[in-house]
Amino acid sequence: MDIISISKGAEYGHSNIEDDEYEYDSDIDVLMEDEQRGDDVDRDEKIKTSVVTPGELVIDDPIWMRGHGTYFLGNETFSSVAGTISKVNRLLSVKPIRGRYEPETGDHIVGRITEVGQKRWKVDIGAQTDAVLMLGSVNLPGGVLRRKSESDELQMRSFLKEGDLLNCEVQSLFQDGSASLHTRSLKYGKLRNGVFLKVPSSLIVRAKNHSHNLPGGISVIIGVNGYIWIRKTPEDSNAGNSTNLSKNAAAINTKGQYNVGNASVSITRLEEESSWEIYSDVNDPISRSLRDTITRYSNSIKALAFCEIGISVDRIVSAYDASMAQVDLGKLIDREVMESIGAEVINGEKYRGQ
Amino acid sequence: MTLSVAESSYLYDSLQQSPPIRPDGRKINQFRPIQTNIGFLESTNGSAKITLSDGSECIVSIKSKVVEKAAIASGRENLIDVDVEVPGYRDDSAFISNLISTLQSIYTNYISRESLNLTSRFTYKLFIDVLVIANYSYPLSLISFTTYLALKNTYLPKLISSVDDKEIEEQPTFHDYEFNRLEIEVPIIFTIAVINNNYIMDPNAQEMEVSDNGLIISWYNRKVITPIETIKLNEGHVKAVKPELIINSIDLVKSLGDSVIEALNKAE
Numbered sequence: 001m002d003i004i005s006i007s008k009g010a011e012y013g014h015s016n017i018e019d020d021e022y023e024y025d026s027d028i029d030v031l032m033e034d035e036q037r038g039d040d041v042d043r044d045e046k047i048k049t050s051v052v053t054p055g056e057l058v059i060d061d062p063i064w065m066r067g068h069g070t071y072f073l074g075n076e077t078f079s080s081v082a083g084t085i086s087k088v089n090r091l092l093s094v095k096p097i098r099g100r101y102e103p104e105t106g107d108h109i110v111g112r113i114t115e116v117g118q119k120r121w122k123v124d125i126g127a128q129t130d131a132v133l134m135l136g137s138v139n140l141p142g143g144v145l146r147r148k149s150e151s152d153e154l155q156m157r158s159f160l161k162e163g164d165l166l167n168c169e170v171q172s173l174f175q176d177g178s179a180s181l182h183t184r185s186l187k188y189g190k191l192r193n194g195v196f197l198k199v200p201s202s203l204i205v206r207a208k209n210h211s212h213n214l215p216g217g218i219s220v221i222i223g224v225n226g227y228i229w230i231r232k233t234p235e236d237s238n239a240g241n242s243t244n245l246s247k248n249a250a251a252i253n254t255k256g257q258y259n260v261g262n263a264s265v266s267i268t269r270l271e272e273e274s275s276w277e278i279y280s281d282v283n284d285p286i287s288r289s290l291r292d293t294i295t296r297y298s299n300s301i302k303a304l305a306f307c308e309i310g311i312s313v314d315r316i317v318s319a320y321d322a323s324m325a326q327v328d329l330g331k332l333i334d335r336e337v338m339e340s341i342g343a344e345v346i347n348g349e350k351y352r353g354q
Numbered sequence: 355m356t357l358s359v360a361e362s363s364y365l366y367d368s369l370q371q372s373p374p375i376r377p378d379g380r381k382i383n384q385f386r387p388i389q390t391n392i393g394f395l396e397s398t399n400g401s402a403k404i405t406l407s408d409g410s411e412c413i414v415s416i417k418s419k420v421v422e423k424a425a426i427a428s429g430r431e432n433l434i435d436v437d438v439e440v441p442g443y444r445d446d447s448a449f450i451s452n453l454i455s456t457l458q459s460i461y462t463n464y465i466s467r468e469s470l471n472l473t474s475r476f477t478y479k480l481f482i483d484v485l486v487i488a489n490y491s492y493p494l495s496l497i498s499f500t501t502y503l504a505l506k507n508t509y510l511p512k513l514i515s516s517v518d519d520k521e522i523e524e525q526p527t528f529h530d531y532e533f534n535r536l537e538i539e540v541p542i543i544f545t546i547a548v549i550n551n552n553y554i555m556d557p558n559a560q561e562m563e564v565s566d567n568g569l570i571i572s573w574y575n576r577k578v579i580t581p582i583e584t585i586k587l588n589e590g591h592v593k594a595v596k597p598e599l600i601i602n603s604i605d606l607v608k609s610l611g612d613s614v615i616e617a618l619n620k621a622e
Contacts, residue, residue: 003384003555003610006621009391009405112358163356192360195377281359283367288375291368295379302378329379333407334387 005334052079052094059092067093101126101201101225103179107170108210110191110223111181113160119153121160123168126201126225129178133160137171137182139189141276159279165191165229167211167221187211189278191221193286194231197298199305201226205312212313214320216293222311230297232286296323299332300341307342318345355490357563365564370550377560383610385556388499390621392507400508400536404500408558411487412496414504420472420526421479433470433479434461440486440493453494456570456581457482457501460541464574465505469538472513474520480508490559491545492587494570498543502618505540509533541574542614546603547587548595553603555610557587566593569603573611578604 052058055078062075069081070093079085081096103109103125114130115122122130135148135156160166167189171182183189204224211221213233221229300319304311322344323332331337357365368375374382386407395401400416425431436457443449461482470478482501486493511528519526547557547565557565568587572579582604584595 003381004614004617005385005387006617007387007389008622009389009403112356163361164358165361190360191358193364195364196361281363283360283364286364286367288371291371291375292379295375295377298377299379330376330381330384333378333380 007335051082051084051097053082054080058085058094063090064092065090067091069094069096097202098200099202100128102177103127103131103170103173103225105170105172107224108167108221109170109181109225110165110167110196110221110227110229111225112227113162113164113166116156116161119156121156123166123181125179125181125223126198126227127177127179129176131170131179131181133166133168133181133183137180137184139184139186139278141279160190165196167191167223167229190280191229191231192280193234193283194229195294195298197228197230197301199226199228199301199311203305203308203311205310207312214297214313214317216297216320217290218293218297220297220313220316222313222316228301228311230294230301232284232290232294235284292329295329296320296332299323299329303332303338303341304345306335306338307345309342309345315345315349318348322348355559355563357560362564365560366549369554369561369564370552372552374549374552374554376554378558380554382552382554383606385614386558390503392503392622399510400504402500402503402507404496404503406496408490410489410491410493410496412489412493412500413485413487414497414500415483415485416504416508417481417483418478418508418510419481420476423475423477426477426479431479432458432462433467433477434458434465434482435479436461436482436484438484438486438497440489453497456494456543457484457497460543460572460581461501464541464579465538469536472526473515473517473524476519476526478510480505491557491562492568492585494543494585495545495556498541499618502540502542503621505536505538506619508536510536539575541572541579542611542618543570543572543581544607544611544614545570545585546606548599548603551596551599553599553606555606562587564588564591566591567595569595569600571604571607573607573615576612578607578611 058070058077058079060076064077066072066077069079069083070077071080072078077092079094081094081099083094083096086093086095109125111123111125111131113121114124119135121133123133125131135153138159140148140152140159166183167187168181168183169185169188170179172180174180201224204222204226206224210224211219213219217233219231219233223229297316297320300323301311301316303323304315304319309315319341322341326332326337365377368377380386389405391403393401394403395415398415399418401414403411403413405411421431426433436454438450438453438457439445440450467477470480472478484497484501486497489496510533512532512534513526514529515524515527545556546569547554547561548567548569549565553569554561557568562568565587568585569582570585571582582600586592
């Protein structure tokens with residue numbers, strides 16, 4: 001039995017670059033396949049459309065405005081980061097492949113409280129600065145129309161304290177790019193009954209909905225900032241809607257879960273549901289098999305991240321299915337196994353023509 | 355690393371089941387996968403790097419110096435000097451001095467003097483420089499594995515002058531380009547976390563955070579050796595270790611010490 005798996009580290013120098021090219025590649029190339037067809041250059045604009053590296057010439061036409069991730073010498077614009085080129089009207093910028101998360105209004109994210117302050121919490125969301133969660137932007141026990149009083153200010157730590165994980169949305173951005181968050185919906189709030197894991201935020205595929213039920217009685221919240229929470233599906237979650245656990249149903253669920261009608265129902269339920277329960281720290285009883293399933297999902301997501309494959313709910317499910325080839329959960333952290341899971345997910349998509 | 359209350363109670367509950375469910379699905383005796391690089395520092399006698407799957411990284415370099423045996427016997431110089439650098443910790447902090455003294459004493463006690471012997475008056479002295487580039491869990495195991503690889507792949511200059519210089523004083527002279535491989539047995543150190551009635555090998559950051567206590571157990575020449583001691587793996591939340599768990603942990607190390615050594619010897 002393998003108790004320790006040792007592989008040789010990457011060689012320094014050129015061989016490494018070649019390796020990267022022929023081993024199956026990051027997802028970015030897959031996504032950009034259409035644009036890349038033919039040659040690398042957009043004929044009208046004479047701009048490279050592929051991935052650029054730091055110091056690479058992007059364009060020598062001074063007509064473009066230089067955005068983030070670029071610098072210029074004379075008329076020539078160079079990339080200052082490794083990433084993909086984005087053009088908005090005449091603004092040219094390079095989006096880095098790696099780097100810190102940049103919050104945008106409306107992003108559904110997962111964060112961790114780092115500090116409790118005057119009427120506000122500081123939240124680590126993996127961005128350059130901690131985000132702010134105002135006391136006024138959370139649901140407090142007692143319902144939606146309740147006034148925040150001084151006693152609420154004094155007992156802020158009993159709602160959320162340092163280290164707590166929460167599920168929230170970016171409400172607005174400040175001048176310096178830091179975010180202000182809110183949890184004013186029953187979808188959001190403190191997280192329980194599961195495990196946390198972190199992946200690079202650039203791997204998260206933005207979708208309409210970032211909270212999903214998965215086969216096996218598990219739910220996942222894929223924060224746009226790369227923070228992921230995997231938990232046991234809450235019992236009352238969308239009781240009327242569907243908590244169907246088969247694979248096909250998961251896909252339907254993805255589309256149908258969050259709609260206007262549903263939201264309006266939850267506002268009327270707010271009063272009864274937002275009791276102290278929503279700030280509870282106690283986990284529900286979770287069976288051994290559910291814990292195993294959670295671990296398997298977490299390892300599947302890590303395998304996707306290891307292979308630099310963009311993370312979406314469909315891919316998580318197919319990585320999970322691919323991981324079933326290994327009965328032994330501990331095997332899933334081996335390089336070869338993670339690579340084979342990644343290859344299987346990509347191949348599966350190719351066969352289905354996605 | 356701070357965990358939320360719900361998170362740590364989930365982890366603790368999972369880890370105290372029997373058998374424990376570890377957050378990454380490992381068995382109790384399974385290590386995290388490692389990547390190795392050996393002999394990449396040209397100006398040293400031996401070097402190695404280990405990268406763990408969580409991004410922890412450690413580089414060890416071995417340098418040698420010719421010293422008089424009299425200096426070592428009189429205590430003016432150590433036969434082996436260990437220096438450890440970990441980002442985020444001051445050189446004079448308790449954490450660093452503990453690591454250094456543990457490593458210094460284990461290597462001084464178990465690396466044989468004969469293997470470093472040159473002539474009747476001179477001997478090699480080894481400098482083991484450890485640089486932990488990133489660490490997310492207790493680094494002692496990582497350091498000792500890396501040092502194992504570095505010492506096993508250390509090449510010292512070949513002596514061409516006479517070995518016996520007792521009667522006639524002579525400075526040792528060395529071959530221009532030939533080296534001898536250092537043939538020694540090197541001790542390694544295992545880290546084990548104790549959670550309720552369970553014990554797990556090579557805990558990661560999350561497991562450390564919820565563990566009741568930690569143990570280090572050393573292994574040399576197919577035997578368990580000292581130091582065997584408890585270590586603090588997290589701030590607060592430390593409970594006593596049941597004696598039978600120490601026995602069990604030692605048995606665990608006995609059962610896998612050989613295969614770890616074998617795996618490390620195969621690394622290239």
